[in-house]
Amino acid sequence: xxxxxxxxxGLKPAFELDLTELSARYREMAKAVHPDRFADADAREQxxxxxxxxxxxxxxxxxxxxxxRALYLLRLQGCDLxxxxxxxxxxxxxxxxxxxxxxEEITDWPAVNAFKAELKQLQQAQEQEFSxxxxxxxxxxxxxxxxxxxxxxxxxxxxVRQLEERLDD
Amino acid sequence: MALLQIAEPGxxxxxxxxxxxxxxxxxxxxxLVASVxxxxxxxxxxxxxxxxxxxxVHYQASATVVxxxxxxxxxxxxxxxxxxxxxxxxxxxxDIHQLGEQLPYRFVAGDSQMPFIETCQGNKSPVEVSADxxxxxxxxxxxxxxxxxxxxxxxxxxxxxxxxxxATKDAAKLAGLNVLRLLNEPTAAAVAYGLDKQAEGVVAxxxxxxxxxxxxxxxxxxxxxxxxxxxxxxxxxxxxLDLAIAHWxxxxxxxxxxxTPAQQRSLxxxxxxxxxxxxxxxxxxxxxxxWQGVLxxxxxxxxxxxxLERTLKACRRALRDADVELEEVDxxxxxxxxxxxxxxxxxxxxxxxxxxxxxxxxxxxxxxGASIQADVLAGNRSGDELLLLDVIPLSLxxxxxxxxxxxxxxxxxxxxxxxxxxxxxxxxxxxxMLIHVLQxxxxxxSACRSLARFELxxxxxxxxxxxxxxxTFQVDADGLLDVTARELNSGVxxxxxxxxSYGLSDDEIARMLTESMEYAGVDKxxxxxAEEQVDADRLLEAVQAALAADGLxxxxxxxxxxxxxxxxxxxxxxxxxxxxAAVSAAAKALSVATDEFAARRMDASVRxxxxxxxxxEIEE
Numbered sequence: 106x107x108x109x110x111x112x113x114x115g116l117k118p119a120f121e122l123d124l125t126e127l128s129a130r131y132r133e134m135a136k137a138v139h140p141d142r143f144a145d146a147d148a149r150e151q152x153x154x155x156x157x158x159x160x161x162x163x164x165x166x167x168x169x170x171x172x173x174r175a176l177y178l179l180r181l182q183g184c185d186l187x188x189x190x191x192x193x194x195x196x197x198x199x200x201x202x203x204x205x206x207x208x209e210e211i212t213d214w215p216a217v218n219a220f221k222a223e224l225k226q227l228q229q230a231q232e233q234e235f236s237x238x239x240x241x242x243x244x245x246x247x248x249x250x251x252x253x254x255x256x257x258x259x260x261x262x263x264x265v266r267q268l269e270e271r272l273d274d
Numbered sequence: 275m276a277l278l279q280i281a282e283p284g285x286x287x288x289x290x291x292x293x294x295x296x297x298x299x300x301x302x303x304x305x306l307v308a309s310v311x312x313x314x315x316x317x318x319x320x321x322x323x324x325x326x327x328x329x330x331v332h333y334q335a336s337a338t339v340v341x342x343x344x345x346x347x348x349x350x351x352x353x354x355x356x357x358x359x360x361x362x363x364x365x366x367x368x369d370i371h372q373l374g375e376q377l378p379y380r381f382v383a384g385d386s387q388m389p390f391i392e393t394c395q396g397n398k399s400p401v402e403v404s405a406d407x408x409x410x411x412x413x414x415x416x417x418x419x420x421x422x423x424x425x426x427x428x429x430x431x432x433x434x435x436x437x438x439x440x441a442t443k444d445a446a447k448l449a450g451l452n453v454l455r456l457l458n459e460p461t462a463a464a465v466a467y468g469l470d471k472q473a474e475g476v477v478a479x480x481x482x483x484x485x486x487x488x489x490x491x492x493x494x495x496x497x498x499x500x501x502x503x504x505x506x507x508x509x510x511x512x513x514x515l516d517l518a519i520a521h522w523x524x525x526x527x528x529x530x531x532x533x534t535p536a537q538q539r540s541l542x543x544x545x546x547x548x549x550x551x552x553x554x555x556x557x558x559x560x561x562x563x564x565w566q567g568v569l570x571x572x573x574x575x576x577x578x579x580x581x582l583e584r585t586l587k588a589c590r591r592a593l594r595d596a597d598v599e600l601e602e603v604d605x606x607x608x609x610x611x612x613x614x615x616x617x618x619x620x621x622x623x624x625x626x627x628x629x630x631x632x633x634x635x636x637x638x639x640x641x642x643g644a645s646i647q648a649d650v651l652a653g654n655r656s657g658d659e660l661l662l663l664d665v666i667p668l669s670l671x672x673x674x675x676x677x678x679x680x681x682x683x684x685x686x687x688x689x690x691x692x693x694x695x696x697x698x699x700x701x702x703x704x705x706x707m708l709i710h711v712l713q714x715x716x717x718x719x720s721a722c723r724s725l726a727r728f729e730l731x732x733x734x735x736x737x738x739x740x741x742x743x744x745x746t747f748q749v750d751a752d753g754l755l756d757v758t759a760r761e762l763n764s765g766v767x768x769x770x771x772x773x774x775s776y777g778l779s780d781d782e783i784a785r786m787l788t789e790s791m792e793y794a795g796v797d798k799x800x801x802x803x804a805e806e807q808v809d810a811d812r813l814l815e816a817v818q819a820a821l822a823a824d825g826l827x828x829x830x831x832x833x834x835x836x837x838x839x840x841x842x843x844x845x846x847x848x849x850x851x852x853x854x855a856a857v858s859a860a861a862k863a864l865s866v867a868t869d870e871f872a873a874r875r876m877d878a879s880v881r882x883x884x885x886x887x888x889x890x891e892i893e894e
Contacts, residue, residue, distance in 0.1 A: 115884040130884065132498045136661050137883040138876060140690060140751045144454060144651040146820075147813045149865050150872045155750055157876055159692035166687070266594060273587055 109181055110164035118181055120174060120232075120239045131165045171232050172259035175252045178239065197254055200227075204261060211268060221265060228258050293424040295454060295652035296415045297462070297644025300404060300428055300442065302360040302511060303484030303611065305329045306638060307411040308645035309419060310654070315466070315642045318418045326637060327414075329484075330357045331406045333393040340410040349543065352378050352535035354393045358513060359407075361485045362389065362400035363445075364438030378535030388441075401445045408449035425452035427648040429640050431486040432458035433506035433667045435713050436725050436755050443752070454651040456752040459483070460490035461501055461664055462643030463609040467634055468494045469646065469660070475604035476502075478592075480622050480630065481640075482585060482612040485511040489589045491596040491603070500663040502596035503686045505588040510581065512549075512612035518577040519545035519560075519569065527565030549574070553614055575617050582621050589625055595686045606630040611637055663688055670747055670755060673710035673719050675700065682747045685715065689753055694746040696762075703735040707743060709759050709768075730759040730768040802854040810848050810861045817841065817868055820875060828874045840867040 111118045114130045136142070138157040143150050167173045204224075211217055235251040238244045296309045296318075304326045308317040317325040324342070332344035332355045339347070348355045358377065362370060366387045370377075380392040390397035408428075415423060428451075430442050439456055446453045460479035467473065474494050481488040488506040492499055520541050524531055533541065544560060548569055551558045557570040593600065606626045612618060613636050622630050647662065649655050665688055671681040672695070682695050699707065707730045714722030733741050742762040749755050760767045817837070825834060840863050847860040 132495060132500070132661075132663075133883045134880055135498065135663055137879040139661055139663070141455070141651060141661065145653045145812070146816050146872075147865055147868075149869060150816070150876075153872055153876060155690045155748070156692065157880075158751075159690040159748065162688040162691055163693070269594060270591060273590055 110167055110177060113161060113164045114168070118178060120171075120178060120236045122168065122174065124169065127165070127168060131161070134161060170259070171228070172252075172255040175232075175235050175239075175248075175255050179248060179252050182245075194250055194253065197250075197257075201257060208261065208264065208268065212272075214272065217265065217269060217272065224258065224262060224265065228255070228262070231255050231258065292654055293652040294415075294419045294421050295425050295427070295645075295648035295654070296411075296419075296423060297427045297457075297641050297646070297648045298408065298411055298429065298451075299459070299462075299641035299644060300360065300407065300430075300445075301329055301483055301640075302358050302486060302513065303329055304637060305407055305411060306641035307415050308638070308641040309415065310645050310649040311419075315645045315649075317638050317641050318415055320414055327407070327410060328357075329360065329407055330355060331359070331403050332356075333395040333398065335394055338395070338406055340406055349536055349539045352539045353380060354395075356391060356393070356398070356403045358485055359400050359403040361509065361513070362391075363404065364435065364441040365389070365400075378538050401441050402448060404442070404445035405448035408446055408451060412449055412451055423451070424652050425454040425648065427455045427457050427462075427644040427651065428453060429457050429459045429462050429644050431481075431483070431506065431508055432460050432488040432490055432501075432504040432664075433486065433508045434753075435508070435668055435723055436670075436753070437723065438508065439753055443754070453752075454648055456754075457644050457647055457662070458488070458490065458501070458504065458664055458667075458753075459486075459640045460488045460504065460609065461492070461499065461662055462641075462647065463607060463639045464490065464492050464494070464499055464643065465646050465660070465662065466639045466643035467607050467631075468499060470634065473605060476598055476602050478589070478603050478606045478626065479609055480585070480589065480606060480613065481506075481609040482618060483511050483610040484612070485509070485513050487511060487585050487588065489585070489592045491592050491598055497659050498661045498663065501665045501688075502598060503592045503594075504665055504667050505592035505595070506667070507584060507588060510584060512546075512610075514581055515549055515578050515612065515615065516542050516545040518581065519548055519574070522569070522573075522577055523560055523562050523565075523567070526567050527562045529563060529565070549615065553616060578615075578617060579621075582618060586621060586625050589622075600626060603628070607634070608632045609636050609639055664751075664753070665689060666691070666749055666753055668713045668723075669715055670725075670749070671712050671722075672697075672745060673712060677719050678717055679712050679714065679719050679722050682745070683749060687749075689749045690751055692746060692748045694744050697743045697745060698739045699733065699736065699741045699743075700738055702738050704738070704741070705733045705735055706731045707733065707759070709745060709757065711755070711757055725755070726757070728757075728759075728768060730761065730766065732764075732766045733761045734764050734766075736763070799854065803852060803857065806854045806857040806861070807848060810844060810857050813861050813864060814841065814844060814848075817864065820868070820871065824871075824875050824878065828878065829871060833871070837864075837867050837871065840864040 109118065114127060114134065135158070138154055138161060140151055140154040140158060143154040167177050207220060211220060231251055231254050235248065235255065238247050238251060294309070296307050299306045306317050306325055306327065308315055319325045320327070327341045328345040330341065330344035330348065332339040332347045332351065334354070344355055345357065348357055356379065361377070367381060367383060367389045370381055370389050381389040382392055382397055384390045384399065388399055390399050391403070412423065426446065428442060428446055430439055443453055443456060460481045463479050463481060464477060468477070477492050477494055479490045479492065486506065486508050487510045488504065490504040491502045493502055523541065523545065541562065548558045548560055552571050552574050557568050560567055560569055603626055606622060606628060608619065608622070608630045613632070619630055619632065646660065650660055665686045666683060667685060669681045669685045670683045671679045674680045680695070683691055683693050708727060709730060710727045711725045712719055712722040713725050716722055730743065744760050744762055746758045747755060758767065821837070829837070844860040844864045847856050851857055
């Protein structure tokens with residue numbers, strides 16, 4: 106069970122990932138290990154199937170999301186990121202403040218949609234940069250900074266979803 | 275006689291006999307049972323040819339009547355005739371007061387927080403009432419299919435929380451049913467629809483039943499039914515549409531809202547009839563006491579629109595959670611009797627900007643889907659054709675400092691799921707920690723459902739913050755939760771199979787089982803032995819099948835000898851011993867002997883799954 110999330114799906118650790126291919130592999134593997142396939146088996150085998158499936162579901166959840174995938178890649182390198190630590194990233198700090206203020210001022214759907222579009226662009230830009238850095242051994246030290254940025258944007262996306270729920274009330 | 279099927283090592287066992295398994299839709303208003311016969315899934319009728327069993331139980335002094343006859347007694351004997359009991363499943367007395375105006379029963383408290391209903395046959399818990407409905411369906415199935423059932427798939431609303439699911443499983447146990455799986459109703463409907471129409475792509479299931487509402491968004495791909503998100507309201511259904519009409523009548527008639535149980539029942543029956551009539555008619559006559567009036571369809575629409583808006587909100591949220599845009603939805607399927615109301619079809623069609631599909635029977639589709647899954651789980655059909663990947667509907671978490679809920683598993687996470695979170699002590703020398711398990715979306719624990727509390731004791735005294743307590747949540751394929759807490763420095767452990775605060779206490783279950791007629795007069799030891807023997811037979815059969823399939827490829831000769839020895843030992847004990855504990859011990863020994871083999875088999879099947887994938891890529 107020491108296999109990493111990528112290895113579980115027969116993939117090499119990498120940031121670039123074909124999501125269609127990943128989900129196809131996930132579905133094939135789910136067919137092999139899901140507890141439904143072991144309904145007839147004894148209790149230990151059933152428990153094993155639950156564990157394997159849970160493990161696979163968790164791996165799939167992490168790999169699907171670019172921010173989580175980047176963080177996981179860093180962890181595989183032995184770098185356990187303390188996310189609460191102060192970020193030495195002044196330019197991004199300014200942008201964070203701007204984004205937060207903008208989010209707080211939103212009261213209608215057109216504004217939400219505009220904000221989501223902007224957020225998506227920002228995420229894609231950071232993902233592209235991370236991808237480039239990850240392929241360049243000389244720039245590995247910058248990866249940590251980008252992962253923190255991606256984490257922040259991911260959290261912001263979740264807050265947008267909460268805002269959408271409030272607006273829908 | 276599973277023993278007859280055991281073959282010499284290396285010889286293939288005889289093919290399975292077809293095992294009788296059913297799917298049961300245990301509904302608020304109606305219940306159904308279905309089974310796959312000669313490859314065809316169909317609902318099973320009673321002696322009069324009716325497939326629908328009204329979910330009503332009439333307790334009389336000397337008899338228990340279930341179904342249409344019981345439903346007919348609701349107005350004459352409202353206190354002893356229990357309807358819509360599903361709305362009480364897994365609920366506490368507190369929740370019940372909110373439903374009080376619809377359910378005229380006299381509630382009394384039991385040992386646990388679960389409410390009991392006073393009847394002429396004594397106090398009945400909602401679990402027992404549900405069990406009586408299930409017993410009627412089980413009897414019908416065994417009569418029709420001509421044999422004992424190996425098990426049943428029982429459907430529950432996708433939005434049922436852990437307590438409601440556990441209560442349903444307890445009811446099945448009381449009815450003497452082996453639960454193969456609790457299956458979410460919209461997922462069951464998706465299976466029936468998907469297999470029938472050979473559908474692929476993104477499908478939305480809108481399921482408005484008698485007392486519950488669910489919406490699920492699924493991706494169908496080559497026999498895999500992957501639930502992307504689900505949402506709903508486990509206390510919103512056709513009953514509430516009736517109630518809206520009843521309120522309107524009382525307002526128009528300027529009548530007192532303080533009704534006798536019989537008045538209440540008859541008013542609700544009239545309201546339900548009016549709702550059904552308005553499907554075709556543009557207006558309907560109503561009377562109450564000396565008042566007479568007309569309810570137009572326009573007025574009816576105004577009355578129910580606020581309720582329907584709640585369902586639409588749940589749909590929008592499910593779409594967001596699924597990360598699916600409206601345009602990506604390929605089909606919208608209507609399920610549940612309440613979707614016969616034209617206004618429901620209108621508003622759903624408008625939201626999804628497409629005509630919802632109403633050509634499958636909204637009453638039967640859930641039971642049919644459940645029977646297909648039962649057929650798979652009973653081993654009658656290859657699992658390659660069909661796999662359901664479902665999610666938990668509500669987030670699971672723990673109480674942390676300040677009365678806040680810390681989520682451990684987020685809603686719409688695919689099950690089975692396991693996640694761990696680490697916590698620490700906040701006082702120097704703290705030796706115990708209270709683990710309070712919650713379910714819900716809100717931050718304040720008071721707004722979440724409390725599922726269970728247990729204590730981790732015996733933590734060695736340490737400075738505050740030094741202890742590392744890992745709490746692991748595990749959700750199985752039924753959507754039921756197990757929680758384990760472990761202090762990592764000392765290895766002290768505590769765990770709980772979450773028995774919800776609103777569930778039955780173990781004593782209550784034991785009492786009900788002994789009271790139940792089925793087990794009256796049966797010697798306890800004989801029963802224990804019979805159960806162990808059945809388990810041993812199943813294990814033997816499973817191991818033999820596994821050895822026949824993979825024994826040569828995955829085991830060394832020595833390993834194979836060990837397993838064969840354990841099999842021989844179990845066979846001998848099984849044949850000669852009348853001691854349940856001895857049979858259990860021998861079965862356990864075989865189980866341990868095959869542990870490594872089981873793990874290797876699973877690894878091999880994973881490799882095979884990936885290899886199949888790689889071959890396909892080359893071909894494509």
